[in-house]
Amino acid sequence: MTEKTETTAPATERQNKTDDANAIHRRAIAIDMHADTPQRLLDERVDLAQRLPDGHFDSLRAREGGLDAQFFSIWVEPQLFGGGGATAMKRADEQIVAVRALAERHPEIWQLATTAADIRRIASADKLAALTGLEGGYAIDEKIENVERYYKLGVRYMSPAWSESLSWAGSSGDEVGKTRGLNDFGRAVVREMNRLGMMVDVSHVSDKTFWDIINTSTRPVIATHSGCRAIANVPRNLTDEMIQAIARTGGVVNVIFYPEHLEPGWSEKKKIVDTEIADEVQRASEAEKGDAAHKKLARDRVRREEFAKRLPPVAVSRLVDHIDHIVKLVGVDHVGIGSDFDGVQSTLSDLADVSQLPNLTRELLRRGYSESDIDKILGGNMLRVMEANEGLNH
Ligand SMILES: [Zn+2]
DSSP states (O other): OOOHHHHHHHHHHHHHHHHHHHHHHHHHHHEEEEEOOOHHHHTTTTOOOOOOOSOOHHHHHHHHTOOOOEEEEOOOOHHHHHHHHHHHHHHHHHHHHHHHHHHHHHHHEEEOOOSSHHHHHHOOOOOOOEEEEESSSSSGGTTHHHHHHHHHTTTTEEEEESSOTTBBBTTTTTGGGGTTOOOOHHHHHHHHHHHHHOOOOTTTOHHHHHHHHHHSSSSSSEEEEEEEETTTTTTTSOOOOHHHHHTTTTTTTEOOHHHHHHHHTHHHHHHHHHHTTHHHHHHHHHHOOOOHHHHHHHHHHHHHHHHHHHHHHOOOHHHHHHHHHHHHOOOOEEEEEEOOOOOOOOOOOTTTSSGGGGHHHHHHHTTTOOOHHHHHIIIIIHHHHHHHTTTTOO
């Protein structure tokens, strides 16, 4: 062996290690279950084919991050668009149209998908799959036939409630949700979703609604963007009993990337900062001359800047603590990822946008997860749940 070979060997080894994480990440089908980008498409008219200077998501960064499929959240904020009725439906429909336009305008990058088979096909063609889920059932306007209407528009999951309870489903985000579960109509909605093959999402629902969903659904249940209450004790997160119940349905907990739901104590600190900056946030809102959606953007801008200055940074290793917890509790077949990108005012320091997704794979490898485990976590588990909801493996 020449001296030259000896001195270059360690460098080559290091190179191979990096290649391993990157290669494993690229080979996997990565599916993010939740991003709020459709509101940006509507309210800010952003073009995802460009590299955007702000936010957490665009096509270029998604490609850099090795993403294969994105579930876009169709979110109707009840305070701005109503908890039902024509305005709520219009807001949902416009977001769906905006996601469809991605594939129409940029077919070289995006293709619409509704099934696991679509995702596999689109990923193997090296394109990005765009899917949709309803965050909150406000847009179904308390009409059972609207579940099928949204299914036909391509929507493949729905969480009954977002942060405000409905008459038929309690939320984890308000007082009334503390005692409200699903009523008869709510249970009929879940059965209709099961019949159609629309996944039921428990992120945001009240504890009571959670258990009513578990006791009603005949298909695997998912949480699209939640964490573990055992680590970060916030109402939005899942208890160990809930995680076990989801696993018993064959479902998946997709872990959120938002520090508030991952880092113990962060939520309490954030509440203090929110109180301290309340006047400044209000002033920004009043100074914004646009419509209600633009006033919200102005408020969020101030919160984002102040959170970055005043709240402690949280790293991807904390996200993997939640994944570890779920794996120890119910095994590697019941965990996935749901970033909540473009829906939060703070991100992990080393997973600050979709381009940094490989850092998650690097940390999983560092903790000893195998390639087949990582495949399952990044998207394989969700492909299985989609197929089960499609009725393919019943
Ligand atoms: Zn959410």
